[in-house]
Amino acid sequence: MDSNRLKNCAICGRLFLQVHTDHCLDCYKKIEDEFELVNDFLKVEDNRLATLAEVKKATNVSAKRLIEFIRDGRIFAGDFPNLGYPCNRCGKLIKRQVLCNSCFDEFATDVNRVLKSEQLADSMVKKSEPHKNRGYWHIKKSK
Numbered sequence: 001m002d003s004n005r006l007k008n009c010a011i012c013g014r015l016f017l018q019v020h021t022d023h024c025l026d027c028y029k030k031i032e033d034e035f036e037l038v039n040d041f042l043k044v045e046d047n048r049l050a051t052l053a054e055v056k057k058a059t060n061v062s063a064k065r066l067i068e069f070i071r072d073g074r075i076f077a078g079d080f081p082n083l084g085y086p087c088n089r090c091g092k093l094i095k096r097q098v099l100c101n102s103c104f105d106e107f108a109t110d111v112n113r114v115l116k117s118e119q120l121a122d123s124m125v126k127k128s129e130p131h132k133n134r135g136y137w138h139i140k141k142s143k
């Protein structure tokens, strides 16, 4: 038996033979059952406006799992106006990724700023450590 494929289930921690999921067959079945529950619930026209909390209450499926379904695209939140999960930064209702658009824009700007200040810091470090660089060039030139 190939012991490399024995893994601990990411959900229940039990050792299992990995085929193509990071959780065991029992947990896989459980998730599929939960998905069916949610799917059936959302198929009902009257439930189209349900929020995440309402779906959770009606199906007993954890919010974490519901968010996974949405994030994985198994549940297309775009079809359900009130279904979504909070943005990681500001808490606004979103339906994909982990940040809302405005937070993502700000985040991207922040990253740029950090990158620029890191480049600046880099160039300052280089200036303050001239000996290392000089030594390097000496070696190069003496070849």
Ligand SMILES: [Zn+2]
Pocket: 009, 010, 011, 012, 013, 014, 023, 024, 025, 026, 027, 028
């Ligand atoms: Zn498991």
Ligand SMILES: [Zn+2]
Pocket: 087, 088, 089, 090, 091, 092, 099, 100, 101, 102, 103, 104
């Ligand atoms: Zn946000």
